[in-house]
Amino acid sequence: MKLGAHLVWAVVAGAAGLFVLLGYFIDYEIIVAMRLVLMRWAVLIAAWALMLGIVNILYVHFIKVQDMEPGWPYSIVLMLALIATVIFGFLFRPDSEIMVMVFNYIHLPIETSLMALLPITLAVAGFRLVIQKRDWASMAFAGAAFFVLLGTVQWPFFSDDMFENLSGLREWLVQVLASGGARGILLGVALGAIVTGLRVLLAVDRPYGD
Amino acid sequence: MNVVGILVLMLFIGGMIVYATIGRRWPAVFRPLPAYDDLGAAIEEAVEAGERVHVSLGTGSVIGTDVAPALIGLTIASKIAEITSVSDRPVVVTAGDAAMALLAQDTLRTTYNRINASEAYSPNSGRMLGPTPFSYIANLPVLIDTEKVSVHVLAGSFGYEGALAVDFGTRLGAFCLAGTDDVQSQALIYATAEDPLVGEELFAAGAYFNQHPVHRAGLRVQDLMRMIIIGAILAGTILRGLGAF
Numbered sequence: 001m002k003l004g005a006h007l008v009w010a011v012v013a014g015a016a017g018l019f020v021l022l023g024y025f026i027d028y029e030i031i032v033a034m035r036l037v038l039m040r041w042a043v044l045i046a047a048w049a050l051m052l053g054i055v056n057i058l059y060v061h062f063i064k065v066q067d068m069e070p071g072w073p074y075s076i077v078l079m080l081a082l083i084a085t086v087i088f089g090f091l092f093r094p095d096s097e098i099m100v101m102v103f104n105y106i107h108l109p110i111e112t113s114l115m116a117l118l119p120i121t122l123a124v125a126g127f128r129l130v131i132q133k134r135d136w137a138s139m140a141f142a143g144a145a146f147f148v149l150l151g152t153v154q155w156p157f158f159s160d161d162m163f164e165n166l167s168g169l170r171e172w173l174v175q176v177l178a179s180g181g182a183r184g185i186l187l188g189v190a191l192g193a194i195v196t197g198l199r200v201l202l203a204v205d206r207p208y209g210d
Numbered sequence: 211m212n213v214v215g216i217l218v219l220m221l222f223i224g225g226m227i228v229y230a231t232i233g234r235r236w237p238a239v240f241r242p243l244p245a246y247d248d249l250g251a252a253i254e255e256a257v258e259a260g261e262r263v264h265v266s267l268g269t270g271s272v273i274g275t276d277v278a279p280a281l282i283g284l285t286i287a288s289k290i291a292e293i294t295s296v297s298d299r300p301v302v303v304t305a306g307d308a309a310m311a312l313l314a315q316d317t318l319r320t321t322y323n324r325i326n327a328s329e330a331y332s333p334n335s336g337r338m339l340g341p342t343p344f345s346y347i348a349n350l351p352v353l354i355d356t357e358k359v360s361v362h363v364l365a366g367s368f369g370y371e372g373a374l375a376v377d378f379g380t381r382l383g384a385f386c387l388a389g390t391d392d393v394q395s396q397a398l399i400y401a402t403a404e405d406p407l408v409g410e411e412l413f414a415a416g417a418y419f420n421q422h423p424v425h426r427a428g429l430r431v432q433d434l435m436r437m438i439i440i441g442a443i444l445a446g447t448i449l450r451g452l453g454a455f
Contacts, residue, residue, distance in 0.1 A: 025212040025219070042273045046309045049272075053308025053338035060334050064356075071356040111344040118370055121377045125402040141400060182393045185409040189391050191435050192413025193278035195428040198222055200281060204424040205416075207284045209316030210323070 006210045010203035017201045058082065144173055222431055229427035238417075238430050245387055245405035246418045252361045252385035253293055261360035262299040263290050264353065266375060267314060268366020268390065269306035269343040276367035279391045280310055282415050283365030287314060288321045289419045290363070295327040302357060304339045305366070306346035311338040347371045351378045364388035364399070365412060373398035380404065 016038050023035025061075035085102060092098045130142045151170025199205045229238075256263050267283040270276035287303045294301050303314040314336030322331040339349040354362060362379030364372065364387070372388065372395045379386045380402065388399045389407030400406045410432060416425030449455060 021219075025215045027211060039273075046271065046273050046307075049307075049309035049312055050341065051308075053311055053341065056308070056311060056333075056338050057340075060337055063334065069356060071352050074352055110348070111342070114344045114348060114371070114374065118373060121373055122398065122401060125373070125377060129401050141397075145401075185393050185396065187436065187439065188410030188432075189393075189413070191432040192282075192410040193391065194222060195226070195432055196278045196281050196413055198219075198226065199416075199424060199428060202223070202226075202424070204422055205281060205285060206320070207281060207313045207317055209320040 009208055009210070010206060013206070013208055014201055014203055017197075021201070054082070144177070148173055222435070225431035225434055226424060226427045229430045230423045233423050233427055233430075238426055240414070240417065240429065243407075243411060243414065243418060245407055245411070246415070248385070248405050249361070249363065249387050252387075253290060256360045257294055257297040259360065260298045261358050262297075263294055263301045263361040264357070264359040264363065264379075264384075265290060265301060265303045266350070266362070266364045266366060267303060267305040267307075267310050268364065268368045269346050269371065270310070270367025271307045272309040272313065274367075276391060277310075279389065279412055280305070280307075280366040282389075282412055283363075284313060284317045285416045285421055285425075286363060286365050286419070288317050289421060291318050291321045291330075292325055295322060295325060295330045299358065300330045300332075300335060302334075302353070302359075303336045304346075304350075304353065305336075306338070306340060306343060308338045308341070310366075311336050343369055343371045347374050347378075350375055351382065354379055354382050354384060360384050362386045364390070364403075365407075365415065367391055368395045368399070370395065370398060373402045376402040 019031060019034045020038055023031050026032075058079060061079050063069075064075040065072045065079070088098055088102060126142060126145060129138050147166065148170050151166040151168075196205075200207065253263055255261075265283055265287040267280040267287075268276075270280055272280075283303075287301060290301045301318070303311075303318065305311045305314060315333060316336075318335050319328075319331050322328050339353065340346040353359065359379070360383070362376075362384040364375055364379075368375065368390045369392065372390055372392075376386050376388050376399055385405075386403045387405040387407065388403040389412030390396055390399060391412075396406070396408060400408065413432070414429050416422065417429040420426070
């Protein structure tokens with residue numbers, strides 16, 4: 001019985017994946033139409049999954065508050081903010097002035113603050129990389145980053161001519177070495193992604209469970 | 211009809227079937243990847259110390275083009291769930307996409323049922339942390355700190371926020387292994403992670419964990435296709451240099 005269900009899921013997932021994939025290669029009207037229908041279904045299901053995800057967030061944090069687990073006050077703040085945002089959204093519509101204010105004055109500054117952490121994090125990580133990992137790859141990485149930064153920034157007390165060679169070195173590093181390396185990496189990633197997709201299509205990997 | 215595309219696809223599928231068939235008689239030997247060796251040791255330490263392993267599937271969407279690394283993340287999560295099923299604190303898997311969190315729950319439930327450890331499964335083991343990249347990242351430090359995470363695996367699609375995701379784990383003293391598909395994010399992760407995975411190394415996880423013969427076959431097909439592409443590039447360069455076209 002269990003094997004039967006397992007086979008049904010695998011066949012349905014494989015057939016859906018095959019239609020979507022073939023839709024990119026074959027121009028037959030039926031296959032292209034089938035691909036579009038399946039893609040629309042996927043978007044709809046993903047939208048419903050978002051609802052389940054929100055419920056999941058609330059449930060996880062509710063359990064944390066109930067069991068007074070470490071950090072439970074943060075969970076209360078998260079739940080209150082989430083519920084308040086949903087209520088405001090339903091009462092005033094998502095494009096109302098209040099919702100725009102919630103987004104502009106709460107959501108956006110928090111995300112921007114996190115983004116602002118990134119340069120500091122990377123600077124600290126750069127120092128840590130040089131100090132802790134003393135292999136040739138890390139040194140080359142840190143050295144290239146250093147020269148690219150030197151060739152990119154504006155120097156307030158020096159003339160541009162003094163750093164013309166550095167700008168040339170930066171261009172060479174970015175256009176020749178970095179571009180070549182990035183293309184090689186992209187090639188490996190693309191091949192890996194194709195094989196990963198085919199494993200799901202052949203039901204070797206079944207992320208949808210048994 | 212795109213005949214070349216279909217032929218390439220058939221070459222991939224045929225290669226996987228052939229290598230999976232001959233793989234038992236002539237097993238492949240892969241180069242050592244220290245990141246995966248270190249991960250195994252770190253998981254063993256975490257299980258012995260009663261600490262938790264966290265697998266992040268990133269902020270990519272199931273219906274997006276960036277789903278492949280997260281599918282590998284699910285493979286890694288499945289293997290780690292097997293290993294940590296005896297632990298007091300089983301693996302926790304998080305995602306920034308709700309559908310991906312559901313897939314994580316299904317993967318964990320299936321894995322625990324397969325190894326007769328269904329009591330280790332909890333619906334909270336697969337979670338969505340936040341629907342946007344930075345809301346997901348903002349929740350990570352609390353998770354790592356309060357859940358006593360000592361092994362922090364990032365296998366999914368990340369943007370620039372991936373560097374912060376790694377750094378939060380590093381600063382809280384967790385072992386960090388990270389890999390993603392985006393080239394620029396890989397550079398950031400290389401600078402921040404203890405054990406970064408570069409390029410296709412992330413996609414080799416299933417083969418290195420010996421998850422299924424087809425994973426090993428897939429890796430051999432990737433190598434074969436890479437050789438064909440390199441040959442084609444070299445041949446094209448030489449012919450172009452000789453003025454053939």
